[in-house]
Amino acid sequence: MASDVAVPGTRRGRRNDPERRDRIIDACLDVIAEAGVAGTSHRKVAEAAGVPLGSMTYYFAGMDDLLHEAFTRFAVTGSEQFVRRMSDAADHDSARAAVVAIITEDVFGSARDLVLTHELYTLAARRAEYRTITSAWMARSRAALELHFDPETARQLDALIEGLTIHRALDAETRDAAEVVRAVERIAVPVRTAALIAPTPLPEG
Amino acid sequence: MASDVAVPGTRRGRRNDPERRDRIIDACLDVIAEAGVAGTSHRKVAEAAGVPLGSMTYYFAGMDDLLHEAFTRFAVTGSEQFVRRMSDAADHDSARAAVVAIITEDVFGSARDLVLTHELYTLAARRAEYRTITSAWMARSRAALELHFDPETARQLDALIEGLTIHRALDAETRDAAEVVRAVERIAVPVRTAALIAPTPLPEG
DNA sequence: ACCCGATGTGTACAGACGTACTCATTTGTG
């Protein structure tokens, strides 16, 4: 180990390399995705980023600081993709199709993001300082959905995306894409007719 | 430390105390709820359960074995509560009310269960052996919902419960109980009229 | 030309961790 890194006496001194900080954050997300927050350590991240161990405490106040920055970046880039998909949609139909695509593609297309999302939620469930990240993320998602749906529908769609994504990932059964389409259609009624269907008391017979 | 536990020369030998194993599992869930899987260690669980450290490796093959058993118990007791609520409901109306209650009460009423759920999901997202636990849990939940709703509605309701619970826990905004009622009503149309609404192409407006 | 502060690195340390292993104790059996 440590054959390519930490050759004594080389590459030291003043360089002011902000890129290095970014690389560490990205590497941190990689490590979290692979080993979980539980298995994330300064050493693993340093090795993944190709920086010496000392850089960890130099660039970040501590492990929590690093995790916070990493998940903030994850949430920001994630919601950016979400917003882009929604603003690319021209009408309600394509917006609904985009929602279906987001669900069936497992959040943003990779298992990595799913794992990272759960790690973030787990942290947020216990620690309020991470909840600001999830709150901001959900707020951006809802705002994107509100480009095409009324606020209440947006919130419900957001929740449906969350639930269906999780169930499709963690359970072998809920995998039928056509069913996802129908689920979205039950919620995402066009704005003008939503009021006619949703709050109406259900027929009993 | 270790003043009430581990007095040398006392309480040793053959006792065959299955209760002790249970106590360790319960204590393990307590520790996970408080410190997360990341912060769970043999020592903390042993202290919480009031057993010596050596009992950890005696009763369980290792940390993973302990976690697996703990989460299995958690999932079983959790789904039992879910099933009971559903079978207690007499008709569709009270079933829908029960679903709303489950969501608004944060899974089963405590933040502890929410945290544990996320910890389990995080594990399951990465490791297939924990996914059998989540799969079984979701299957039991769906079966309970199918006492009152058709299979597709049950799956969608299950997903909605998941998503709304998470969003209500991790986001300060989605807290209006009346909105939960309306969300459930959009999905949980009575069996006979569901076919009339759900698969129908949406009016374009 | 020289030096000083800024910037980044290498290492050492104290503690916590999982687990293996030895040994004490009790209970069923002969």
Place this chain on the structure above:
DNA sequence: CACAAATGAGTACGTCTGTACACATCGGGT
């Protein structure tokens, strides 16, 4: 009554952890 197996406790060991800190290196000011 004695013995052996079952059961559980205590401890020690090697590994890995976060973090502090001394120090090397370089750019810019004089």
